[in-house]
Amino acid sequence: MTDYVVEGKGLTQDYYVSGGMFGKAKTVRAVKGIDFAVERGKTLAIVGESGSGKSTLARIVALIDHQSGGTLTIEGHEVDIARHKPDHVLRSKVQMVFQNPYGSLNPRQKVGDVLTEPLLLNTKLSARERREKAEAMLVKVGLGAEHYNRYPHMFSGGQRQRIAIARALMLNPTLLVLDEPVSALDLSVQAQVLNLLADLQDEFSLTYVFISHDLSVVRYIADDVLVMNKGECVEQASRDEIFSAPKHPYTQMLFAATPVTDVEAIRARVAHRKALRAGAGA
Amino acid sequence: MALLTIRNLTVAFATASGSFRAVDGIDLSVDPREVLAIVGESGSGKSVSMLAVMGLLPDTATVTADEMTFDGHDLLHMTGAERRRIIGREITMIFQEPIASLNPSFTVGFQIEEVLRLNMGLSRHAARARAIELFTAVGIPEPAVKIHAYPHQMSGGQCQRVMIAIAIASNPRLLIADEPTTALDVTIQKQILDLLMELQERHGMALIMITHDMGVVAETADRVIVQYKGHKMEEADVLSLFEAPSHPYTRALLAALPENATGDRLPTVSDFFGQEGVQ
Numbered sequence A: 001m002t003d004y005v006v007e008g009k010g011l012t013q014d015y016y017v018s019g020g021m022f023g024k025a026k027t028v029r030a031v032k033g034i035d036f037a038v039e040r041g042k043t044l045a046i047v048g049e050s051g052s053g054k055s056t057l058a059r060i061v062a063l064i065d066h067q068s069g070g071t072l073t074i075e076g077h078e079v080d081i082a083r084h085k086p087d088h089v090l091r092s093k094v095q096m097v098f099q100n101p102y103g104s105l106n107p108r109q110k111v112g113d114v115l116t117e118p119l120l121l122n123t124k125l126s127a128r129e130r131r132e133k134a135e136a137m138l139v140k141v142g143l144g145a146e147h148y149n150r151y152p153h154m155f156s157g158g159q160r161q162r163i164a165i166a167r168a169l170m171l172n173p174t175l176l177v178l179d180e181p182v183s184a185l186d187l188s189v190q191a192q193v194l195n196l197l198a199d200l201q202d203e204f205s206l207t208y209v210f211i212s213h214d215l216s217v218v219r220y221i222a223d224d225v226l227v228m229n230k231g232e233c234v235e236q237a238s239r240d241e242i243f244s245a246p247k248h249p250y251t252q253m254l255f256a257a258t259p260v261t262d263v264e265a266i267r268a269r270v271a272h273r274k275a276l277r278a279g280a281g282a
Numbered sequence B: 001m002a003l004l005t006i007r008n009l010t011v012a013f014a015t016a017s018g019s020f021r022a023v024d025g026i027d028l029s030v031d032p033r034e035v036l037a038i039v040g041e042s043g044s045g046k047s048v049s050m051l052a053v054m055g056l057l058p059d060t061a062t063v064t065a066d067e068m069t070f071d072g073h074d075l076l077h078m079t080g081a082e083r084r085r086i087i088g089r090e091i092t093m094i095f096q097e098p099i100a101s102l103n104p105s106f107t108v109g110f111q112i113e114e115v116l117r118l119n120m121g122l123s124r125h126a127a128r129a130r131a132i133e134l135f136t137a138v139g140i141p142e143p144a145v146k147i148h149a150y151p152h153q154m155s156g157g158q159c160q161r162v163m164i165a166i167a168i169a170s171n172p173r174l175l176i177a178d179e180p181t182t183a184l185d186v187t188i189q190k191q192i193l194d195l196l197m198e199l200q201e202r203h204g205m206a207l208i209m210i211t212h213d214m215g216v217v218a219e220t221a222d223r224v225i226v227q228y229k230g231h232k233m234e235e236a237d238v239l240s241l242f243e244a245p246s247h248p249y250t251r252a253l254l255a256a257l258p259e260n261a262t263g264d265r266l267p268t269v270s271d272f273f274g275q276e277g278v279q
């Protein structure tokens, strides 16, 4: 039997929104029945239009929000957080890196405490061991021990994103849900973080659900790809199938809109702009 | 004449372990109607140098420069009144972390309408109409409904587009866009970049675009500055940068495109420096 770490069946999520002063409150279905399954040690990438429900789905998978409908199964056990609050074993097994790292970090907590807190709550490590682990993790994500005593606001956007990743990795989770985890990173640091995730997956058979709008990242990291549009899954296939023969028009559109760094294309654009300018200036 | 001129900008932060130079002697200028891209290492001082222009750094920061002028106005020594006339109106900024820069306690509609009423002198009614127009321009679905939403009720990319709408609401002469499309899928990213380029052509707006996305640079920039550890490594027109990057860091950065993965590892700048024997 296939060893699925996480499975979703018919997952839906409804939000209630007020219609303003005179409008009527209404329900919006942000996720409209999604099925997926991820094998141990594999990566499912989720791509799709902004506002298509990716983060909403991620929050269900990471046991943050309860779904409106459908079932979620983690390592073969159905999980219903509305009925049973997940215990700390399950909580530490499933970790999430949020799309908005700033909002998910406590502004009054130093980075060292951000990283050691999960160890304090879930392990019997001594203070010194906790500190060593945290410092080593900082180095792995391209930061340094000198950052240990800084507060979140003292970092750059990309540095905060890496702190969020480091925190999620502290407890050796089984399933890691990453919501646009490298969107603020330059190519080199991004490479370092993606290599780290790949190494951890090889070593510990970590399972990832990875949301990204960067198709070159998805191509590198994914085993399978799920494409969302307006709350629905429009296409789901192996990475190679999606990249060699995208079937759905939305997927095809995504590939077509990807910017290119081709020198000839740049030359043509620059020439076009010069011509426009010359016309406007005359 | 350049619209914004910065010479020898340095920003130092007082930290528990002493003073830390986040920006070290940066020169930069941008002309009207020009798109200047700033790329570079995470933590290299891209955001901090632009926050210095906006006067938005915390008190722990010490900002010095030989010159920092906008259209002849000295940004370093200006009165509060003068600053309020320029910052947020003539110079606006799309901040890197959109959700964190919106006020969680007010609807997004209120936040953009406030800018339209205060900066553009629009009536309540006109501000609402214009807000819906701007939301439509940045591709927010159902703008008349979303205007009533609080930031936490919107997706990451929707918040980013609200931030963009707010930044262009006052027809700025200089727009500083700090990673403006990080939360957007490529189709909406294209729509936003087209919109910015159109504003730029139509109103002669100057655009400083901080991005780590080389595709965005390739498709929008006139000129590019490459930053590394608080210093400017290279400055070139966009074509030369991609055709013949002169600095090893730039070459390394371009080599780290995920398309260039060999086997199952992605090359990093230090791998590349190791190969080229550069320190």
Ligand SMILES: Nc1ncnc2c1ncn2[C@@H]1O[C@H](COP(=O)(O)OP(=O)(O)OP(=O)(O)O)[C@@H](O)[C@H]1O
Pocket (backbone or CB within 6 Å): A015, A016, A017, A028, A030, A048, A049, A050, A051, A052, A053, A054, A055, A056, A057, A099, B152, B153, B154, B155, B156, B157, B158, B183, B184, B185
């Ligand atoms: N708390 C909420 N209340 C009401 N509507 C919400 C709430 N959270 C999200 N939504 C709406 O649900 C839809 C899906 O949002 P979600 O954040 O899942 O999108 P996403 O695919 O992650 O987009 P992005 O790529 O922009 O981050 C959006 O239209 C959003 O406005």
Ligand SMILES: Nc1ncnc2c1ncn2[C@@H]1O[C@H](COP(=O)(O)OP(=O)(O)OP(=O)(O)O)[C@@H](O)[C@H]1O
Pocket (backbone or CB within 6 Å): A153, A154, A155, A156, A157, A158, A159, A184, A185, A186, B013, B014, B015, B020, B022, B040, B041, B042, B043, B044, B045, B046, B047, B048, B049, B058, B060, B096
């Ligand atoms: N308030 C602060 N106190 C101390 N150091 C700070 C503070 N704000 C920023 N820094 C440091 O200044 C340096 C430059 O930060 P900046 O935000 O400009 O980087 P960046 O180039 O925009 O990076 P990214 O691409 O990750 O956003 C970083 O090393 C950061 O840690």
Ligand SMILES: [Mg+2]
Pocket (backbone or CB within 6 Å): A054, A055, A056, A099, A179, B155, B156, B157
């Ligand atoms: Mg999202």
Ligand SMILES: [Mg+2]
Pocket (backbone or CB within 6 Å): A156, A157, A158, B046, B047, B048, B096, B178
């Ligand atoms: Mg930044």
